[in-house]
Amino acid sequence: MTCTFLGCDRPSVPGTARCVSHKNKIKCSIDGCMNQVYARYLCVRHGGKKQCQMLECDAAVTRGSFCVEHGGSAAKRYCIELGCDRQAHARFRCVRHGGGRHCKVDGCNLHARSSGACHRHMPPRSGSTKAKPPRRTRAAFCSTDHGLSYDDVSALPAWTTPLDGIDYSILNLLCDAPKLLAGRGSSPRTAHYESSYCRYSGED
Numbered sequence: 001m002t003c004t005f006l007g008c009d010r011p012s013v014p015g016t017a018r019c020v021s022h023k024n025k026i027k028c029s030i031d032g033c034m035n036q037v038y039a040r041y042l043c044v045r046h047g048g049k050k051q052c053q054m055l056e057c058d059a060a061v062t063r064g065s066f067c068v069e070h071g072g073s074a075a076k077r078y079c080i081e082l083g084c085d086r087q088a089h090a091r092f093r094c095v096r097h098g099g100g101r102h103c104k105v106d107g108c109n110l111h112a113r114s115s116g117a118c119h120r121h122m123p124p125r126s127g128s129t130k131a132k133p134p135r136r137t138r139a140a141f142c143s144t145d146h147g148l149s150y151d152d153v154s155a156l157p158a159w160t161t162p163l164d165g166i167d168y169s170i171l172n173l174l175c176d177a178p179k180l181l182a183g184r185g186s187s188p189r190t191a192h193y194e195s196s197y198c199r200y201s202g203e204d
Contacts, residue, residue: 006034
């Protein structure tokens, strides 16, 4: 047995005359009508939804008292600035001409994106409040301004000590790579470099 609603061919739930989708729906109160109720116990066809006020039109109302064909849809508003054909938002203007919302932070003229704030002043998302640790850059090791060598370990930051031979080799390769690319050497093993940070001169 199929559902008794008009146009529905789904199997009915055992013990009822309706399918799963329509088992809690009410039928139109007009005798013989199998349509679903829209309002006032009537379907759209029998007056559950207001009909267009235009003579000889039985279409349903969309906005006001008329259907879409007879002007029931709201006309799109356009920006009032001269020569602008963009859609208006607040204050009858488009976003470019001041129709959008501004950031809630005092002194900020950027447009609001979320929660009343611009992209600069948006509150951090949940789970992203943890501060990121500072990145370790090559400049901390490869600078020649301080004139330090690997022998002067006490002058290096605490997180850099102690370094074993493998760490020194990796560090040298990283620091020497830009100079190799610039054509100052043929390989990391044979090139000569001036940086006292990027050259391991210690002996085992």
